[in-house]
Amino acid sequence: MIGTEQLYSALRAPEKVHSMQRIIERLYLNYQRPVRIMEVCGGHTHTIVKYGLDQLVPEQVRFVHGPGCPVCVLPQHRIDAALHLGAMPDTILVTLGDMLKVPGTQSSLQQARATGCDIRVVYSPLDAVSIAQKNPDHSVVYFAIGFETTAPMTALLIEQAQQLRLPNLFFHINHVLIPPAMEMILATPGCSVDAFIAPGHVSVITGSDIFTPIVRRFEKPLVISGFEPLDIMASVERILRQLNRGAAKVENTYSRSVTRQGNRKAQMLMERYFEPRPTFLWRGIGAIAHSALQLRAEFAALDAEVRFAECCPAPAPESGRGCICGAILTGQAHPQECPLFAQQCTPTNPHGSCMVSNEGACAAYYKYRRDQ
Amino acid sequence: MNNRILLAHGSGGLENQHLIQEIFVDAFRNPILCAMDDASVLEMGTMAVSTDSFTVSPLFFPGGDIGKLAIAGTTNDVAMRGAQPQYLSAAFILEEGLELDVLRRIVASMRTELAVCGATIVTGDTKVVPRGAIDQIMINTTGFGRLIKDCSVARIEQGDHLIVSGPIAQHGACIYAEREEIAVSGLISDCCSLWPVVKTLLDEDLGIHAMRDATRGGLSAVLNEWAQQTGYSLIVQESSIPLTKQVEGFSELLGIDPYILACEGVFVVAVEPHDSSRVIELLHQAGHNRAALIGTVTEEKRSGKNPQVILHSAYSTQRLMEFPSGEILPRIC
Numbered sequence: 001m002i003g004t005e006q007l008y009s010a011l012r013a014p015e016k017v018h019s020m021q022r023i024i025e026r027l028y029l030n031y032q033r034p035v036r037i038m039e040v041c042g043g044h045t046h047t048i049v050k051y052g053l054d055q056l057v058p059e060q061v062r063f064v065h066g067p068g069c070p071v072c073v074l075p076q077h078r079i080d081a082a083l084h085l086g087a088m089p090d091t092i093l094v095t096l097g098d099m100l101k102v103p104g105t106q107s108s109l110q111q112a113r114a115t116g117c118d119i120r121v122v123y124s125p126l127d128a129v130s131i132a133q134k135n136p137d138h139s140v141v142y143f144a145i146g147f148e149t150t151a152p153m154t155a156l157l158i159e160q161a162q163q164l165r166l167p168n169l170f171f172h173i174n175h176v177l178i179p180p181a182m183e184m185i186l187a188t189p190g191c192s193v194d195a196f197i198a199p200g201h202v203s204v205i206t207g208s209d210i211f212t213p214i215v216r217r218f219e220k221p222l223v224i225s226g227f228e229p230l231d232i233m234a235s236v237e238r239i240l241r242q243l244n245r246g247a248a249k250v251e252n253t254y255s256r257s258v259t260r261q262g263n264r265k266a267q268m269l270m271e272r273y274f275e276p277r278p279t280f281l282w283r284g285i286g287a288i289a290h291s292a293l294q295l296r297a298e299f300a301a302l303d304a305e306v307r308f309a310e311c312c313p314a315p316a317p318e319s320g321r322g323c324i325c326g327a328i329l330t331g332q333a334h335p336q337e338c339p340l341f342a343q344q345c346t347p348t349n350p351h352g353s354c355m356v357s358n359e360g361a362c363a364a365y366y367k368y369r370r371d372q
Numbered sequence: 373m374n375n376r377i378l379l380a381h382g383s384g385g386l387e388n389q390h391l392i393q394e395i396f397v398d399a400f401r402n403p404i405l406c407a408m409d410d411a412s413v414l415e416m417g418t419m420a421v422s423t424d425s426f427t428v429s430p431l432f433f434p435g436g437d438i439g440k441l442a443i444a445g446t447t448n449d450v451a452m453r454g455a456q457p458q459y460l461s462a463a464f465i466l467e468e469g470l471e472l473d474v475l476r477r478i479v480a481s482m483r484t485e486l487a488v489c490g491a492t493i494v495t496g497d498t499k500v501v502p503r504g505a506i507d508q509i510m511i512n513t514t515g516f517g518r519l520i521k522d523c524s525v526a527r528i529e530q531g532d533h534l535i536v537s538g539p540i541a542q543h544g545a546c547i548y549a550e551r552e553e554i555a556v557s558g559l560i561s562d563c564c565s566l567w568p569v570v571k572t573l574l575d576e577d578l579g580i581h582a583m584r585d586a587t588r589g590g591l592s593a594v595l596n597e598w599a600q601q602t603g604y605s606l607i608v609q610e611s612s613i614p615l616t617k618q619v620e621g622f623s624e625l626l627g628i629d630p631y632i633l634a635c636e637g638v639f640v641v642a643v644e645p646h647d648s649s650r651v652i653e654l655l656h657q658a659g660h661n662r663a664a665l666i667g668t669v670t671e672e673k674r675s676g677k678n679p680q681v682i683l684h685s686a687y688s689t690q691r692l693m694e695f696p697s698g699e700i701l702p703r704i705c
Contacts, residue, residue, distance in 0.1 A: 043627075
């Protein structure tokens with residue numbers, strides 16, 4: 001813990017952040033055009049808003065917030081599946097904490113739990129093993145969510161379930177992938193994103209090379225960043241240097257954790273159990289090809305979508321709730337530009353996907369900026 | 373006596389009487405309680421009264437237990453009003469099957485804490501509910517205290533200094549870690565009776581306007597409540613808020629804001645600026661070594677805007693300290 005503390009206090013030191021601020025100001029003097037930098041990780045969004053980093057960069061340099069929250073982008077029919085699965089008799093639904101509040105069509109897991117459904121929140125997916133072992137007469141469904149970051153943990157859980165021959169542990173896989181979503185945003189006509197701050201935790205798993213094709217195709221600077229204020233400021237500095245030179249390449253300011261190849265062991269584990277879905281509906285954005293994972297056909301016996309198919313509704317168009325989540329998630333609008341923001345739409349009563357999870361962009365602005 | 377609580381212990385008969393005599397009256401012995409009338413008679417002037425119910429899992433945690441909490445929690449509320457806690461009621465709801473030794477340990481801990489704040493239990497009640505109806509034990513205490521100085525949120529004024537008495541969030545982080553079996557060494561609850569230190573503050577004629585202990589909802593709840601109730605915005609210097617290394621590490625690990633985590637032995641004082649250094653000095657002398665000035669009460673309510681708690685960061689940027697809401701959940705990514 002001491003080592004960690006030394007690390008983050010160094011990466012938060014005000015004098016270092018301020019000296020980076022001055023470098024950014026100087027670099028911007030040479031550029032002088034509006035810059036829109038998109039981050040696609042809720043952790044980055046929070047660092048930016050929490051520390052007020054947007055107040056430290058030149059006014060014309062704007063942070064726009066992409067689909068950086070795996071909970072926010074889950075469409076309603078997937079949440080409804082969780083609710084249906086949790087309502088099955090003799091069933092325990094296991095998931096991660098942030099899922100609780102997310103509204104499905106009718107209800108949320110939090111409300112379902114209050115009405116008596118057995119819904120359990122775990123911190124490590126592997127906890128699902130002991131839940132399944134302790135409840136042999138129950139079906140235990142692990143509702144898996146997250147980007148590439150958490151997918152290896154789910155794969156590890158599946159491996160353990162296989163090794164232990166647990167007959168009552170099933171998986172509902174909702175892992176989504178970041179690079180296809182970034183491509184989708186860049187390919188959208190009128191896209192105004194000038195550069196990316198690429199996600200840190202995702203890159204730990206995937207490696208930085210995964211972004212090379214995107215940068216080559218769209219010619220936008222991309223810098224992988226850590227989650228401390230100095231990480232983000234250093235990434236903005238790298239982006240401005242690239243823009244000044246007219247360059248577009250992948251850079252990595254999070255080299256203390258991210259390599260070019262990533263975590264091969266985690267990747268192999270994912271490849272063993274998962275394959276890309278032909279298409280997946282992102283809440284607020286729409287269908288994106290090959291943007292999510294599913295269990296490979298050989299593991300169909302473990303797949304809750306197969307085993308309990310009657311509980312898993314087909315993708316359906318989202319009911320309009322009057323919010324502008326789609327525009328926010330693609331960087332075309334800012335949370336505070338939404339007419340529902342902090343009025344009808346709050347974290348306690350979220351209308352749109354960006355407000356539902358703690359990691360959503362609207363939730364971050366509500367938490368740190370409301371009224372200001 | 374059997375070594376576990378039985379439903380019979382709540383039936384009003386002999387077992388009930390034994391339980392009351394051997395566990396409660398023995399521990400809390402004093403003339404008022406021992407009169408064993410239907411009600412106790414107290415002679416008091418202007419009083420402050422506060423009630424609170426306690427349920428915590430685990431019952432015993434580093435730095436305290438539910439018994440200590442049940443005394444400190446209620447007497448602290450009385451003390452925050454500028455009153456000396458004197459008398460308490462204590463009502464116990466016990467789950468069938470609770471080990472008597474566990475109950476004895478809890479009651480012994482209550483007795484110790486009563487001695488710290490010089491208060492006595494003058495009336496009580498016991499109920500037993502069937503196994504599974506509650507988690508082992510719930511305790512309600514009501515505290516009565518003699519008002520010494522009228523400390524109230526209504527007296528907070530523009531310009532007041534805001535002082536926090538010690539490192540925040542220790543109780544919340546400790547309980548969270550215990551409950552979820554997250555191994556962070558050195559997390560200890562700050563649970564303690566505040567009356568002794570409050571007394572030293574009240575003994576001097578200081579311009580203290582209000583005090584509030586930061587329990588559920590943590591520092592953030594206290595400051596946001598004060599902003600809402602007074603109509604003034606509060607400005608807080610983030611770097612001045614005292615945190616232990618352990619709590620900081622815990623918050624980092626789980627991505628949980630320490631400002632919303634509970635304390636059980638830390639309070640916030642709103643005091644006239646000219647007395648703030650003396651308050652801090654007295655807190656330090658009383659062993660609250662990390663007491664610190666964290667902010668000020670600012671301007672009148674701005675039209676059309678709600679009063680807010682605004683955090684100033686070490687980078688000269690600003691953000692809100694949010695009012696806690698919903699369950700405390702760790703981040704996913």
